[in-house]
Every structure is written in structure tokens, then in C-alpha cells.
Amino acid sequence: MRIFDPHIHMTSRTTDDYEAMYAAGVRALVEPAFWLGQPRTSVGSFTDYFDGLIGWERFRASQFGIRHHCTIALNPKEANDPRCTDVLDVLPRYLTKDGVVAVGEVGYDSMTEAEEKAFAHQLQLAVEYELPVLVHTPHRDKLAGTKRTLEVVRESGIAPERVVVDHLNEVTVGLVAEAGCWMGFSIYPHTKMDEHRMVAILAEYGTARMLVNSAADWGRSDPLKTYRTGQAMLAGGFTESDVDTVLWRNPVEFYGQSGNLMLDPLEESSPTGATFEGNSVLRGARQ
């Protein structure tokens, strides 16, 4: 099983996770820019984070045989904080960088005016810089939030096939399917969506425009949920080719629209003495 996790926050994961992911078949991933748990207080905090996504984290993943890409955005939660919103002016510098494959995560958290303004602005950036968009849907009031999300997407004029609406469930998937956007599902141990419900949704809606991710971060989450969904699909009667469509070909097709995927295989699958700006992931003596 080859796996492309289209949404996972590796910055908050350990090297054990990278090793387990590689062993399970993960060869590529996308890390969307999001909040940090601890609120940011300045634009500098964003730019250091963005620099880490395109620099150190990409290097760290490569040391475990995994191609790391990222998306860049002001996230919905922090769009409400005036200390953070100036980052919108800096985003264009990052959107054309190597390995940046979408604008994201954008969308709503609490359905505020500030969130909507940042969301609409960043949809325009996606149009201008010819990138797809990763849209987060709110945890609270999800159905209304998803409806409004799709309206804003439509108003922006961006092509629906360049948009993935994420964190969907049984209640919201139909709206997104109808709108022509890609459908994203975050498979969690205890919340959002689990792999068995996911298989039922795939049975009902088919595999086209479907993206399955682990959305693993610093909360309770499991970076192998993509793999487990693949297993559940096979147990549920899907073919290996169906699994490959959902776990590899679909994310490649969606993010490939950026023209910025880097999928040539990496030579090493275990860490070497290589360094990023002089730092390696090894601890102890270098050979």
C-alpha cells in the first residue's frame, strides 16, 4: 500500500511516527499551516513557522524516506487576532516557494466577520498564484458552517476542482459532492470520523474526489489512520486499486494542480548524517 497523507501536522510528531509511517507505506504528505495550540502573538511567529515547514520539517521527513510538502495560510482561528492578521501581506512571498502545494488551512472557526474576510482574501491569493485551496470546516455548527463555506468559495470564482473541503462527515459530504469540490475526511481515534464510517461513505459516494487524511497533530490522533482506512476498505470489499486511488492517486491529482509536487523517490529510508543548515536528526556521535 502506498500512501500520501494529504493533511498531517508533522511538526508536532516524533521521529518514531516518521518511522512507523514509512513502514506502513507513507511516502509523501502535505503539512498544512495551522495554529500552534498556544496562540501566536506576532507575525514573526508565523514566518518562523512557515520557514520551518519549507525547511527543517521537509529535511526531517526526507531523512525517513518521506516527501514533505506544505500549504501556507493564516488559519481561521487566528484570523480573529489583530496581532496576527498582518501576516496576510507576507503570504505571497511563501506561496511561490518550492514544495508549497496549496493555500491552507483557510475557512471558518467561529463564523466571524474577521474569519470571512481572511478566507475570501486568501481564496483570491489562490487564484492569483494558481494554487489549490485546503478549506477547514468548523467543529461547531458544522453543517451551517459548511454551507456558508461553499457560498464563499462560489463567490470567489475559483474552480471547485481546485478546492478541498476538509473534516467532512455523513452530514456535510453531500453538499460538497454536489458543489464539485474535493471531499476531505480526517480519520481520528475518537472524534470527527473513523475508518469504518469512512468505508461506508466511500461505498455510498464512490472514490472520485475523495481524500482521506489522519490530520494528526499534538492532540490525540494517529498518523497511521490513513493506513487503517486502507485496510478497512480492503476488508469492506474495495480493491487494491480503489485503495490506491483514495490513498495515493487522488492526493497526487489534487495537489498536482499546483505544479509543485516533488515525488521522485528518496534514496534513504533511515536517517543519514546529512544536515539541514548544519543540523542533523541524529543524536549522539555522527559516523
Added chain:
Amino acid sequence: MSTLRFGYGTNGFANHRLDDALAIIADLGYTGVALTLDHNHLDPFAGDVAEQTRRVRARLEQLGLGVVVETGARFLLDPWRKHQPTLLSDEAGPRIDFLRRAARIAADLGAECVSFWSGVKPAEVDDTTAWRRLLDGVAAVLEDTPARFALEPEPGHFVQHLAEALRLRDELGGPEQLGITLDVGHCVAVEPFDAATCVRQAGDLLFNVQLDDMRTGVHEHLEFGEGELDLTATLAALAEVGYRGLAAIELPRHSHAAPDVARRGLRALRAADWLADAERTVRADPARIRTLFPAVGRKAGRSALDAHGLVHGTVDDKARVRLLAALKPEDLAAEVPDLYRYGDGAERRAVLRGLHLLPPEAAGTGVRLVEDALRANDIGLVAAALGPFAAEHLDAHTWRHGVLKCLFVGVPVAAVAGLGDRVDDELVRMVGDYAAERRAAGRDVPSDIDVILQEAGAQ
């Protein structure tokens, strides 16, 4: 991107059937073809040439390819003598007949023009006679045909420079249907000016363009990057003069690997075209460098220009420095700090390699960036930091420590600009101590230490 249309010459697909060659050229993404009429590619002397021409025209239309007709086949008229007879021969009739046939085929194909050359002057013919024959021959070819003809200056031929081709046209009274074919590689090989200047000199009279690389004085068609052609500046000049014709790659000696060569060629053209366009954009709106600078690697390539790209940098370094050079000095001074601050490793490297472009009053900014880079452990940054700007502006202490750091981290001292001028007794002492320390520990002494000592001895 510019509106230039890129094609490929079928004489570079001599081992392919014409139909297959056209399909490959179109599949690769070219939008035109320079079709050399030859014994195996639309033979103008075949009994069913009219029928074949209709078929080829349908094929070109189906594939969406524009076409120009080329007449440089080697043994089409005389199986024993290459390119013979020519318009300069005692019996030029067969050549004139061939060119008039080519004009009819061009009309039936919907081709944009027919390209031709003068031929080599026979040893026994004097210049005056040769010029007369050429004038008469071209006049005969142009008579009673609506076809556009394009005269190509060809190294070693009687007309080998653009200036002679333009003079011939003048002496014929400047017929509207007669223009120029310019092979930009030939410009490198034999013209007194570079290809971009030749493009501007030909201007509106440019009917047809052939693209390839070449070295000064050597008429050998090379792939882009193997010679001395400034492809980006050449494409920029074509866009600037509003050239609307085909620009087709001319690699007649690469048929043995045609599909791969053609694929590489289009990649190079698209990269150069993107860069030429980006330079224009930045000149018109300096702030656009903020988003074009990061995109360079993806659009223009990333390969190293030497073993590890430490001495001469990389393709993207070079392209980014061109974008910096497109800024006015005051705009450059304003943009450089943030290009560095927000740059990834590759972008920072290029900023460092472009610091010599800064105006003198902004030297302080440049010094700060060099100092930052010399604190890093990324050897690409260390190597790029010690270029000509550091040689001129860095204080002696910082510069010496930069050189010593090169020895430590494995940057070849060949990457250090102005080593011979700046090496001093203190640096000699420092590297001497370093060598002694290595020897005492039983470790290798970097051979670059000798290079530094030799430079010191040569002073």
C-alpha cells in the same frame, strides 16, 4: 509567458518517418515544425508530391503545428556532392527549380515561409561574379510567386553574416516577400554581435528563426547550455521586436537521440522564456520580485554548474541574480533585506551571489547579510557569501575567518573571490596553525591550504 511559438526542425528527426516525427514534436508540446524537404521527408521530386503535401498539411492541422519549409537537404539534388548545385554554381538551374518547387509546396502546406541559403562560393568564381549570380538567382526564385522567402546567413557560405544578407535584399530593391532566417547559434559562431543584437538588427525582416547553441568560431550545432549563447537574452530580444514567426530548434546532427534531445530543448526554451518574461515584469514593477524570486527553481531549473554548485553556483542562482540585476540600484537596495529574510536556503544563496550589484551606499546592508551567512552551517551559503562583494567590502578579520571556515566545512577555496589580492600574513598564520593542529591530531590536512599558501607566495 511571451507569445513566442517554439518549433523543432525535422532534419533533427532524420531517422524517423515524417508522420512519427510530427507526432512526437507535437506530443512534446511544440507548436510548430521546420520541415526540411528531403528524399525521405516529403520528397519534392516524388511523382505524387501533390497528394503527399495534402496529406502532410492535414496532419499538421490535426496536430496544431505551424510550419516553415527548409531547403538545406544535403544530397537531394546531387547524390555525390553535398548541397550542390547552388545559386552560385555555373549551372544554377536545378537549385532555382528546387526553390520554386519548394515555394509551391509551401503554398500547398500553408507554410509561413521558405528558408534558403546562398551556398559556398566555388573556388574558381570571383566575388563579383558570385554576387551577380546570387542576385540573379534570388530574383528568379522570387518571380511570379506569392511565397515568402527567407535568406539564411550560413557560416562558410558566400552570405555568412546578417549584414551581407540585408545588403543583398537592399540591392534587389527590398522586395516585401524577401526576409531573413536567423540561426542564433550562427550568431555566436561568426557574427560580430551577439544573437540578441542580430535579432534587433533584423527586426521586422525576421521571417524565420532557428534556435541552437554554439561556441565562438565553431560551426557546430549544440544543445542549449553547451555553448555560449545567452538564450534568455535572445528570447527577450525576439519578444521585444514583436517577432511572430516560428522559432524552431535546429539540431541536424542529433537525430540519433531525437526524442530526448527535443524534450530537453523545449524544457530549456520554456525556462529561458519564463526568465525573460520575469525580467521584463520586474523591470516594470519591482515589487513583483518578491513572488517571482522564490518561484525560480520550479520554473528555470536547479542543476549545479560545477561538481556541487559551490564554486559557480546553480542554474537557479544564476537566474535569480538576473532578476536582481533587472532592478534599479535603489530598488535593489530596498528589496534585498526582505528577499534574504524570507528566502529559503536557495534564495538566500542567490541574494549573496548578487550583492555586488548593490549601489555603494547600500554596502552596509550587504555586509550584514554576508556576516549572517558566515555564521550559518549551510555550506552553500558560506560559499556564496565569499564572492566579489565580500572581497571588496568585508573587513580583514571577518574575511579571514570566512576563508578559514571554508577549510573547516569543505567549501573549495576556489569559491573565494579575490583570494590572491586579500591573502595576508595573518591568514597565512591562521591556516598554518590550523594545519599544525590537524597534523598533531593525526588527521588529514586539506589540500586547499596549499592553494592559500601559494597565493600568498605569489604576492
